Every structure is written in C-alpha cells, then in structure tokens.
Amino acid sequence: QVQLVESGGGVVQPGRSLRLSCAASVFTFSNFALHWVRQAPGKGLEWVAVISYDGSYTYYADSVKGRFTISRDNSKNTLDLQMNSLRPEDTALYYCARDTGDNGAILDYWGQGTLVTVSS
C-alpha cells in the first residue's frame, strides 16, 4: 500500500520558519508529481504547491508564493516544504499527496497530515 508520512509540524511564532517533510514508500517516487494541500482548523481544503516528478517545475498558491518552497529528493524518496515568514493564517494541517499525472492532477494518495500552528 502506498504510504506518505508527513513530519516537521509544530508551534512557531509569526515571522519564523519551519520545514515540513513527507516520506514516501511502496511506489516509484520519482515517477510522480507531488502536492502539498492544507486545511485550517474546521475549514476546507486549500491547495498549496506542486512539484513535478523530476523537480523541474513548481507552482504555488498566491497565498504562499515567495514565502514557501517545495522541493524533493528522489534519491531519498522525500518531499519537503520550506515555509518562511509564517503568518497566523498559515495555521493548518498540511498534507502531502501523490499525483497520478492523469487528467490534470488526480491526488490519489494522501498522508495523514502534520499540524502547523503559527502563534505568538
């Protein structure tokens, strides 16, 4: 069974940085694009960023552009999200998700999420 396991969440002060990781297993990691999607407490789903299978392209939501950086290491089967200049509105459960690459972007497997709380 495909596994995605996020880590790195925690409580951080506004303006500080945090780095999330997603460890993947049981599939050929380097064949798939990957996304980060977040969910603020009690709210809906918000797409954050995507990275292509080889890391050659990345896209971001306007709300995080210039502050967050998505990256991957295909030799280690890991996906990262570097989050700088954090704001209270970045407080959310952050999920990594695999993209099948078909029909645009089909997110077929998700991790369990890691919680980021931005608060002074």
Next chain:
Amino acid sequence: DIQMTQSPSSLSASVGDRVTITCRASQSISSYLNWFQQKSGKAPKLLIYAASSLQSGVPSRFSGSGFGTDFTLTISSLQPEDFATYYCQQSYYIPLTFGQGTRLEIK
C-alpha cells in the same frame, strides 16, 4: 482562479437514501473534476476522478457525472460509513481549487 461552488453546504439524510451533491465551476473545466470524501480526523480519500471514473476500491454506490461547469456526485443508497464531508476539486488549471465542502449528516 477557477471557483468551485458546492451545494448544499450541509445535508441530512437517512441510511438507504439516495443523495446528490452538486458542484459548479466558474468556467468550463471539461471533465477535470474529482470528488473526495473526508471523515473527521482523517485525510481526504479520492472517490471519483475525471468526473465519472470510480477510484479503485470505492463502492459502486458512488457515481459521478457532468461536464463543462456542472457536476454531480450521487450516492445511490447511503450506508452508515458514508456520513462525512465531500469535496469537489478541479484539476483543469493550476491553482487547483476545491469546493467549500458538503457535510453529510445522519437524519
């Protein structure tokens, strides 16, 4: 950005009922529409992709239809495990966008 609007926002139904949730896109997205189910405290689960294709392992009581701007998710006979929140999501353009969710509750 493409806006996705779901209706209703919440719905009460009974086991055995037939339920339909609708999703409207602010512009045409062809069939680039996916549906997710999310239970409390859990990650979203893909149910339907490309508007009408059933994800492997998902019960056949779930079905999707639509094209362009208007889409529906139908559950033919509600089971106790189906009470959850459902989201549509367009995959036509980046940024990917989700509907606001439909909370399906037990009547």
